[in-house]
Structure formats: C-alpha cells, structure tokens
Amino acid sequence: MIAILPAAWLFHLPILQVVFPLLAAPICVLLRRRSWAYGFTILVTGIGVVFSLVLLKRTFNGSATSYALGGFPPPWGIEYRIDAANAIILLLVSASGFLALLQSHSSINDEIPAQRQNLFYAAFLLCLTGLLGVAATADAFNAFVFLEISSLATYSLVAMGRVPRALLAAYRYLVLGTIGASLFVVGVGMLYMATGTLNMADLAARLPPAEHRVIIEAGFALIFIGLGLKAAIFPLHFWLPNAYAFAPSLVTIFLAATATKVALYLLARFMYMIFPEAIGPDASIVGALMLLLAVLAIFLASAAAFWQVDVKRMLAYSSVAQVGYMLLALSLGTTAGIAAAWLLLLTHALAKGGLFMAVACVTLNTRSSNLNDWRGLAKQMPFSAIAITVCLFSLIGVPLTAGFIAKWNLLVAVFNMPVDWSWLLAALVAVSSLLTLLYAGRILEILFLGRSTENSSMSEAPFTMLAVALVVAVMNIYFGVDSVVLRDIASSAAWAIMHGL
C-alpha cells in the first residue's frame, strides 16, 4: 500500500494529511453543483483515509515520524510528530469523516438547502482539517490554532441545523468554546513563560525544578479547564446536548465520533508530558479531582440520559457519560489505564457513530427524534432497528461487542490500581453499565415492543444509508470477537504517551 504513493508525498505525509482537506475546502466552495461538491468531498476524505492508513502502518511498531514545517528544525520551528498514539487518532478522524459522508448523502439533501450544500461541505472539510491538525501536531500553540479552526467550523456546521434552535445551540457552543480556547492559550502561555519553548518534547525536557513549579501547576490547571470544555468533561459539558440534538445528521455523526476524542487525546498528551507524577488517585489533589469528576460524569450523565424524550439528546448525554469513562481511564496514571482509554475512545466512536447513523436513517422518514413518535418502528424499519440494537449493545458492553472489550480492559486497569479502594471503583464502573442498560433499554423497548399508533407505514431509509450503518454495526461485532488488532494499537499508543517524549 505504501508503494501506491509517490516518494515525495511519503516524505511530507504528516503535513499532507492535515493540509489536503484545507486545500480542498476553497475548491469545494467553487463547485456550485451539489453532486460535484459531494463527490469531491468524498474523494478528498477517501484519500485522507489512505494517508492515515500509511501513517499507521509506519508507526505501528512504535517508531515515530517527525516532520519539521518549512524545514526549520525543532524546537525553533513547528514540529509535526506522528507516533503510535496519534496515528490511530488520525485514522479515526479520517475514517469517521469518510464513512459519515458516505452514509449521509440522502440526509444532507433532506436537511440542507441545495444552494448551500457546497458551503456546508467546505465547512466540513475545514472541521476535518482542524481535528487532523490537533492530532498531528507536536507544538502547543499550533494545537490551539487547529483546535480553533475545527471549533469555528463546528459552530457553523451546527448552526446549519433544520430548526431555529440550532442557531441558539451554535451560539452557546461558540461562547463556551471561545472561553475554553482562551483559557487553554493562557495555560500554554504560562508554560511558555516557565520554559521558553512551545515544542512539546522540548517543554517536557525543560520543566523547572520542584520549587518553581507553581506556574506549571497553574498552566496545567488552565489547560485542563480549556480542553475539558472541548472534551465535554462533566461540569463543562453544557454545550453538548443541544449541539448534538439540533445539528444536521452528518454533523452529529461526525462530532460524536471525533470531536471530544481529539480533545481527550490532547489532554492525555499534556497530562503525561508535563505532570506524570501528579496523575493518579493518590498522587495529588489534581489526580483525585479528575477521578471524582469522571465518576460524577458517568453517573449523573447516565441518569440524565434516562429522563430524555428526544433520542438524540439521550445519546448526547450518553456521550458525556462515556467521556467520563475515558477520563477515568486516563486519570489512573498507569499504562494499562491509557490503553483502556484508547480502547474506550475507539469503540465509543464505533458505537456512537453507528448509533447516530442508524438514528439518521430513522429520522429521515419519521422527521422526529422524539421517542413517543418511534413506537413500534422496528416492524416497519427492521434494518435500522437492527443497527440501533447492535450499536446499543456495544455501548452497554455486552460480550462479543467492541464495547465489552473496552469496558473489560477498563475494569482490569481500575482493579489493578495500587490503592486499597480499587475494588470499590471497579464495582462502581460495573454498576454504571446498568445505568447505560436502563436508557438503552428504553429505546429498545419503544422500538420493538411499542404499539405504533399511526396507520401509515414508514418505509426504510435508502440503501446506502442503511448499508453503511449496518457495516459500522458489524464492525462493532467484528472487533468484539477479534480484538487483537485494537488491543495492540491501544497498548502501542499507551506506551507512546507514557514514554514517547
């Protein structure tokens, strides 16, 4: 597969992965005809997936590719560093974009006005650029720039939802996201004040000795708040339910699979680069606080999900709870914890992405994501119902699904923590799966056992939409049965985060 790319492209692959959709976005604005814009975007994202696969193949065995932008050597120039940890994130973002686009042709034609579709695809490509850039970069300020590129594109994508409330959701997301990004920059500024460099590896090497650590601690606190807002960590998650519920279907699928994961990846990098000795339940107040926030997120968000009547909002609160699981895994302070976090990331993207794809199939015809309008739909839309069921099982963590592998690894990592109360935390994690079962069970009960009140029969969604949703659902099962590749990738990623820089 590497042989199909020209040699010059191979050398510039780290930056090419990020810049390719960026260059494609203005071309997409010029393609007025919507079928051309759609075909072009599919082509660009497909080539991006090829790039990610090549990069993953290169770094899978633990080696890292370093690329100096403009030829200026790091630490004076900006460095892009692809190792096992972010190669998989790059593949996750590109593949999510590609599959979501493949699935959403009909729903985009349904939800976005025809003359605006080329602009919509251009904003989508910019969002893709931003997320890829955050994952690929090894420079702290460059991460802020790409984070803001992706955030600005996301605000405009969310605002293109069908209902006027999408505008309010986008506005609130804008205000909160800008505050978060500004706090992130101030945190990076404090790190810069203390070390004089922005390159992540150089920063880790130049940290001041223990008595002058206060500025590093303050900087890290601000970075945690800023990235926590982007990743929707518990008390900073308020933008997420409305943004997911009112955005167009493609945007919800793509965001649910990627946006919070990339922010969590960046948080993991900063956590283990600057402050590895403070992570862990008994290491410091910060470590304990992260653990507490994670547990609160899991229980409170799962409980909030149960009471929702709108399916998309229910799944959005479920995403907040799953981010709580990921934060829990990251804050354990062990390599097994980071591996569990990566597994949770990847399997949640599969499960939630598949779920929102199946929900898009249903809402294309029912025009409503209110659970009361979904009674008994399984008889009329059997394939969508199958996709929803499989992905919900993966979300709960039923054995033979990908979600089970992730939850199992999380339980083992929690149980192996070197503290006395690790069994209590493991029991809490196991009990919280029951909460997931509660709201997933609500959806399944209404779909399969509800009595449909209308006489009109709903037809199934178009073939492409169903096919891609079912493919993603089958991937959930495949990686649940044969999880060797996933677990290898996760442990390489964990090693790269712990020891990489």
Place this chain on the structure above:
Amino acid sequence: MDMDDRLIDFLLAGYNYWMAVVLMMIGFYITLSCSNLVKKIIGLNVFQTSMFLLYISISNVTGGSVPILTGEADSVYSNPLPHVLILTAIVVGVANTALGLALAVRIHEAYGSIEEDEILTHEANMNAETSS
C-alpha cells in the same frame, strides 16, 4: 524586610499580570451577566484581549530594543515570538467575533430579538404551539 520586598514585588512589579487578570474577569462577567447576545460577544472580545496583553507584556526584555537585526554585535532584543503568537490569536478572535455576530443576525431573523430571555420565551411559545 524580605517579606516587605517580596510583597511589594508581588503587588507592583507584576502589574501586567494584575491587569490581565482584571481584564479577563471583566470580560468574563460581561459574557455571563449580559443577556444581550451582542454584548456577550463584546465580553468575549475583552476576555481575549486580556490574554493578548498578557502574552505581549511578557515578551518585553528590560533594556531591549525592537527585534530587528542591525548588524551591531551584542544587542539586547525584546522577544518577538509572543508577538507572532498573538497575531495568530487576534485573527482567531476576529473570526470568532465575525461568526458570533453572524449567528446573532440569524437568531434575530428567526426570533425577532437578541435578548436571551425574550428568545427563550419565544422558543417556549413556539414549542407550545407545535405540541398542542
């Protein structure tokens, strides 16, 4: 004596940090307390401006000149890197403001108001109409 010196140092010599904190909190308060959508964006601008000033103030080197190579040996220059970073951040801030104001215009078209409480009342009425 040493404590007095350190206290004076903390209060007076670091006045740029105090300025940044005060501006940041003023901007944050504006964003939180005003219900007018445009005023919230103004608050965001003040918030971001405090961040810019913080970065630029730390780039100053005592006795340093403008960072341009003049061929003289052993010149002390102020640090140009934070200025470059802030140029980028200003551009990001401008894009944020533009997008926020565009959203405010669209919200006004949809709801007829840019006061948050009026919008939420209007939204509740719209929901009541569609569900009844």
